[in-house]
Amino acid sequence: MARKSIRFLRGKSEDGIVRLYIERGSLLYDNNGDRLHFRIYRKKEDAFEQGNDYYEYFDSIDFKDAELIYDGPLDKEESYYFIYTDRNVKPLDTYAYWVAYKDDTIPAGPVGITVRHPDVWWTFERINQEMEKIHSLYRGPKSLEPYGYSTRKKVLKGLVLGNKERCIALIGAVHAGESGPELFLRAAEYIVKNRPDLLEKTGLAILPSVNADCREDMATGTPQYLRCNPNGVDLNRNFDANWDTVDLMYGLNTTIHGSITYRGPFPESEDETKAVVNFLHKVRPRAVFCGHCLSSICGDCFLTSKDSANDTAYKDECMKQVTAYSAGFRDVEKEGTLLRYGTTAGSVPAYVYKKFGIPAFDMEYRTVKDDKKERACVIGKTTPELLNEYTEYHTKGIMNVMEVL
Numbered sequence: 440m441a442r443k444s445i446r447f448l449r450g451k452s453e454d455g456i457v458r459l460y461i462e463r464g465s466l467l468y469d470n471n472g473d474r475l476h477f478r479i480y481r482k483k484e485d486a487f488e489q490g491n492d493y494y495e496y497f498d499s500i501d502f503k504d505a506e507l508i509y510d511g512p513l514d515k516e517e518s519y520y521f522i523y524t525d526r527n528v529k530p531l532d533t534y535a536y537w538v539a540y541k542d543d544t545i546p547a548g549p550v551g552i553t554v555r556h557p558d559v560w561w562t563f564e565r566i567n568q569e570m571e572k573i574h575s576l577y578r579g580p581k582s583l584e585p586y587g588y589s590t591r592k593k594v595l596k597g598l599v600l601g602n603k604e605r606c607i608a609l610i611g612a613v614h615a616g617e618s619g620p621e622l623f624l625r626a627a628e629y630i631v632k633n634r635p636d637l638l639e640k641t642g643l644a645i646l647p648s649v650n651a652d653c654r655e656d657m658a659t660g661t662p663q664y665l666r667c668n669p670n671g672v673d674l675n676r677n678f679d680a681n682w683d684t685v686d687l688m689y690g691l692n693t694t695i696h697g698s699i700t701y702r703g704p705f706p707e708s709e710d711e712t713k714a715v716v717n718f719l720h721k722v723r724p725r726a727v728f729c730g731h732c733l734s735s736i737c738g739d740c741f742l743t744s745k746d747s748a749n750d751t752a753y754k755d756e757c758m759k760q761v762t763a764y765s766a767g768f769r770d771v772e773k774e775g776t777l778l779r780y781g782t783t784a785g786s787v788p789a790y791v792y793k794k795f796g797i798p799a800f801d802m803e804y805r806t807v808k809d810d811k812k813e814r815a816c817v818i819g820k821t822t823p824e825l826l827n828e829y830t831e832y833h834t835k836g837i838m839n840v841m842e843v844l
């Protein structure tokens with residue numbers, strides 16, 4: 440295979456457009472020009488499904504099947520890379536890109552990019568802006584403070600509103616490609632604007648995006664579902680709760696680095712895990728709800744610690760919260776609730792049960808009205824409309840829990 444002129448090709452989806460960041464390889468080190476001639480190829484990948492397809496999907500695609508979308512000069516930017524901006528893309532679509540320097544016969548690539556809808560996948564910056572907005576809107580007792588760091592040293596801030604002696608914790612994006620910031624912060628904003636009286640009785644403590652680094656990668660265009668943190672650790676297996684127990688769920692192995700349920704080298708090895716532990720010990724909630732499922736959506740399927748299966752007093756306490764939350768989604772008397780002993784060793788609910796004995800849940804998928812439409816989230820096709828619908832369910836559910844607590 441011929442050596443390529445381009446050392447590294449990265450792509451990002453930002454504000455609904457795609458930018459390719461092209462860096463010089465060793466063949467171009469002697470060319471110090473600020474303007475070089477590139478060819479850009481693109482292929483739309485309608486068959487790509489997030490959650491079913493990973494990096495390997497892009498391995499087998501040939502640039503010869505792609506369209507040449509640009510053949511011309513690009514300028515060097517920020518004294519480093521050459522940037523190609525593609526505005527002719529649509530949110531939710533996935534593309535493969537290749538880039539060649541003028542003399543190259545074989546281009547570098549492909550790099551896969553899914554164009555994220557900016558309202559469905561909030562960037563880290565947007566999450567912080569939204570928290571600041573809600574914080575300044577609320578007139579009662581409140582705090583917005585750091586609880587720790589991500590692996591890449593993003594400051595992980597949590598928002599506490601209202602009665603901090605009796606509050607509910609809402610924890611988002613422990614798994615990067617799942618749910619949290621958009622649902623929980625939009626629910627909090629609604630409550631602050633419309634039912635601030637509820638916060639006087641029961642406060643809200645929100646840590647919206649735990650796995651902030653990899654969620655940012657997904658928000659900015661990584662097509663495949665990311666679960667672990669940048670160290671390859673599944674944070675929901677890293678907590679100090681029966682951490683030694685090996686789990687083989689999904690045909691994976693929690694002891695193997697590279698498995699997407701890898702538990703980490705030792706309990707609480709990860710910065711994000713430490714931030715959650717610090718948050719929980721500082722806010723001392725009465726119940727904990729964690730957003731899972733996929734692509735910014737989760738439903739009223741509640742999983743709690745497997746270790747609690749024989750604890751009937753705990754189950755009664757859980758059922759109260761689950762019934763109240765679910766009533767935001769459906770007629771519970773007719774359709775029933777869904778509580779399962781489903782969370783494994785090292786998970787947040789297992790940790791919370793062990794340390795505090797309070798109701799703690801991971802929330803997963805459950806159809807509300809239209810299975811086909813709602814399941815779109817599972818393959819990464821969440822639309823702003825679907826997110827709005829689910830925000831309403833969660834807002835009602837959270838308000839119900841605030842009332843019964």
Ligand SMILES: [Zn+2]
Pocket residue numbers: 614617730731732
């Ligand atoms: Zn999850």
